[in-house]
Amino acid sequence: MSxxxxxxxxxxxxxxxxxxGIRKPTEIQKLSIPEIxxxxxxxxxxxTGTGKTLAFILPIIQNLDMNRNNIQALxxxxxxxxxxxxxxxxxxxxxxxxxxxxxxxxxxxFMQIRKLGRTPKIVVGTPGRLIDHLxxxxxxxxxxxxxxxxxxxxxxxxxxxxxxxSIIKRTPKRRxxxxxxxxxxxxxxxxxxxxxxxxxxxxxxxxxxxxxxIRQIVVETTDRKKLTDLIKIFEEENPxxxxxxxxxxxxxxxxxxxxxxxxxxxxxxxxxxxxxxRQRAMKNFRDMKTQYLIAxxxxxxxxxxxxxxxxxxxxxxxxTTTYIHRIGRTGRAGDRGIAYTFVTEKNMDQFRIxxxxxxxxxxxxxxx
Numbered sequence: 001m002s003x004x005x006x007x008x009x010x011x012x013x014x015x016x017x018x019x020x021g022i023r024k025p026t027e028i029q030k031l032s033i034p035e036i037x038x039x040x041x042x043x044x045x046x047x048t049g050t051g052k053t054l055a056f057i058l059p060i061i062q063n064l065d066m067n068r069n070n071i072q073a074l075x076x077x078x079x080x081x082x083x084x085x086x087x088x089x090x091x092x093x094x095x096x097x098x099x100x101x102x103x104x105x106x107x108x109x110f111m112q113i114r115k116l117g118r119t120p121k122i123v124v125g126t127p128g129r130l131i132d133h134l135x136x137x138x139x140x141x142x143x144x145x146x147x148x149x150x151x152x153x154x155x156x157x158x159x160x161x162x163x164x165x166s167i168i169k170r171t172p173k174r175r176x177x178x179x180x181x182x183x184x185x186x187x188x189x190x191x192x193x194x195x196x197x198x199x200x201x202x203x204x205x206x207x208x209x210x211x212x213x214i215r216q217i218v219v220e221t222t223d224r225k226k227l228t229d230l231i232k233i234f235e236e237e238n239p240x241x242x243x244x245x246x247x248x249x250x251x252x253x254x255x256x257x258x259x260x261x262x263x264x265x266x267x268x269x270x271x272x273x274x275x276x277x278r279q280r281a282m283k284n285f286r287d288m289k290t291q292y293l294i295a296x297x298x299x300x301x302x303x304x305x306x307x308x309x310x311x312x313x314x315x316x317x318x319x320t321t322t323y324i325h326r327i328g329r330t331g332r333a334g335d336r337g338i339a340y341t342f343v344t345e346k347n348m349d350q351f352r353i354x355x356x357x358x359x360x361x362x363x364x365x366x367x368x
Contacts, residue, residue, distance in 0.1 A: 003023070003024045003025055003030075004017060004024075004025055004058075007025060007029070007030065007033045007034060007037075008033075008034070008037055009033065009058055009059075009062060010062055013058060013061065013062060013093060016092065016093050017054075017093075020092070022054070025051070025054075026050050026051035026054075026055075027046070027050065027204045028044060028046035028050050028051055028052055028055050028202070028204050029051050029054055029055045029058075031044075031202045031204070032044050032055040032056065032202055033055060033058060033059050035200050035202065036055075036056060036059040036060075036176070036178060037059045037062070037063070039176060040176070040198075040199070040200045041176060041177045041178070041179075041196040041197050041198065041199040041200065042178055042179070042199055042200045042201075042202055043179045043180075043181075043184065043192055043196070043199045043200070043201045043202065044056075044178070044179065044180040044181075044202045044203075045180075045181060045182070045183070045184050045201070045202065045203040045204070046180075046182065046202075046203070046204040050204060052150070052180045053085070053086055053089055053150070053304070054089070055180070056075075056148050056150075056178050056180060057086070057089060057090050057093065058093075060072075060073050060122070060146050060148075061090065061093050061094060061122075063145070064099075064121050064122075066099075066121070068121075069119050070119060070140065070143045070144075071119065071120060071121065071122070071123050071139075071140065071141060071143070071144055072121050072122065072143075072144055072145045072146065073121065073122045073123070073144060073145065073146035073147075073148065074122075074123050074125075074130075074141050074144050074146070074147050074148070074167075074171065075122065075123070075124040075125075075148040075150060076125065076126070076127060076130065076147075076148065076149050076150070076155070076164060076167060077124065077125075077126060077150045077151060077155075078126065078127075078151050078154040078155040078157075078158050078160060079126065079151075079154070079158075079298060080104045080105070080106070080126055080275065080278065081278075081282065081298070081303055082150065082151060083102060083103075083104060083124050083125055083126055084102060084104070084279070084282075085303070085304050086124050086150065087100055087101075087102040087124045090122055090124065094122075098115075098118065098120065099120050099121040099122060100120055100121070100122040100123075100124065101115050101116065101120035101122070101123050101124070102124050102125065103116075103123060103124070103125030103126075103129050103130060103133065103139075104125060104126055104129055104275065105126060105128050105129040105132075105275070106274065106275025106276075106278075107129075107275060109129075109132065109133075112129075112133070112138075113133070113136070113138045116133065116138050116139055123139070123141075127155070127160045127163035127164050127167060128160075128163060130163075130167055131163055131166060131167065134166075134167065134170055141167070141170055141171050142170065142171070142172060143172060144171055144172065144175055145175060145176060146175065146176050146177075146178065147168065147171050147175050147176070147177045147178070148177075148178045148179075148180070149164065149177070149178070149179045149180070150180050150181075151180070151181055151182070152179050152180070152181040152184075152188045152191070153181045153182065153183045153184070153185055153188055153321060154181075154325075156185065156187050156188060157321075161187065161191070164191075165191070165195075168195050177195060177196045177197070177199070179191075179192055179196065179199070182321065182324060182325065182328075183321050183324075213331045213335070213336050213337065214327055214328075214330060214331035214336075214337045214338070214339050215336070215337070215338045215339070215363070216327065216339050216341070216360065216362045216363065217338065217339065217340050217341070217362060217363045217364070217365050218340075218341050218343055218351065218362040218363070218364055218365065219233070219340055219341065219342045219343065219365045220343055220364065220365075221342050221343070221344060222344055222345070223344055226314065226342055226344075227255075227258055229342070229365075229367065230244075230312065230314065230342070231262070232367055233312075233340060233365070234264070237310070237338070239291070239292075239309050239310035239338075240291075240307060240309045240310075241285070241288060241291060241293075241305070241307045241308045241309055241310075242291065242292050242293070242308065242309065242310035242311065242312060243292075243293050243294075243295055243303070243308060243310075243311050243312070243326075243329050243330075244266075244292060244293070244294045244295070244311075244312040244314050245295060245296070245297065245311070245312065245313050245314060245315065245317070245326050246294060246295070246296060246314050246315050247296070247315035247316075247318075248296065248315075249270040249271060249272050249296055251314075251315060252268050252269070252270045252294050252295060252296055253268060253270075255294050255314065256268040256294045259292065259294070264291070264292055265290055265291040265292065266290065266291065266292035266293070266294055267281045267284060267285065267290045267292075267293055267294070268281065268293075268294050268295070269281045269282065269293055269294070269295040269296070269298065270295065270296045270298060271296065271298055281293065282303070285305065286305050288307065294314075297317070297318075297322055297325075297326070303329050304332065305329070306332075308329050308330045308332070308337065309330060309337060309338065310330060310337070310338050310339070310340070311326055311327050311329050311330045311337065311338075311339040311340070312339075312340045312342070313326060313327075313339070313340065313341040313342060314342055315342070316341065316342070316343060316347045316350060316351065317354075320353075320354055320357040320358060323341075323354055323358070324358070326339075327339035340365065341362065
């Protein structure tokens with residue numbers, strides 16, 4: 001018997017998981033799915049890359065009432081990339097992919113309105129565009145059964161608290177609310193207390209903050225030597241697929257030009273790109289047509305792509321949470337990964353704080 005069947009997931013869904021190569025539930029799935037199926041509100045805390053998405057979409061899909069002509073589940077995410085990824089996973093599990101609608105900014109809003117008129121069962125979207133539709137009365141969430149807030153801590157960091165609360169207030173009080181996040185800061189706890197009914201708190205083992213199967217390495221360098229050291233590591237390891245994180249859009253653009261001029265197969269992902277260009281960059285990376293994706297933290301959430309072997313923190317992340325989410329793009333679903341963090345003299349104090357918070361001393365890289 002499949003381990004998912006033991007969690008009371010129906011055969012038609014477990015068969016689809018089997019075809020995708022998913023045999024056993026992760027810890028967060030084992031703990032969350034029974035609680036969600038029983039109707040409880042939950043706060044799920046788990047490290048990135050541990051299968052949070054399937055933990056909530058499997059029970060939601062299983063409990064959809066296909067005879068009801070209204071939206072039954074609303075999933076809110078902080079970034080377009082994460083919303084796209086969740087929508088893709090849902091559509092792969094539904095009998096009819098049109099029962100899930102992705103609503104993002106940067107897309108034709110009138111096309112979205114026409115699709116909303118067909119009443120999908122599940123809507124996945126980002127706060128800004130969801131508010132646009134609510135203000136136009138083109139989105140009716142007054143009868144939803146499920147409300148999911150995914151990566152809630154990131155929504156707060158990105159300034160979406162007001163928009164998110166405005167959306168929640170338009171949902172029915174009799175609903176099941178599922179909140180998932182890698183960290184649960186005080187503001188998330190406050191929101192949970194206000195908008196959730198006796199939520200069950202679920203947390204996977206937090207003894208080690210970052211995923212064990214990611215080899216974490218520090219590169220002590222200077223701003224002048226950074227690019228040279230990066231290229232040395234490329235030559236030593238020839239990463240299969242890698243994401244390189246920079247602090248700003250301009251840093252991403254410059255590094256993309258520098259590496260591209262040296263013949264590296266790279267592309268950029270940041271907020272200055274149109275939605276079409278962002279989707280094309282992600283598709284090319286997912287299809288392995290691009291080897292190196294250079295990105296801002298916009299991409300740190302929601303890029304669940306098989307085969308990412310390396311993550312490079314070319315610029316130090318602003319905080320521990322960002323570090324965890326960046327490096328979590330590799331080492332997913334039990335695979336091994338490698339994460340390099342470049343540290344200059346001015347970043348050294350910040351780096352030592354990071355090591356204390358993740359309870360780990362990073363391996364020092366030595367140039368040959």
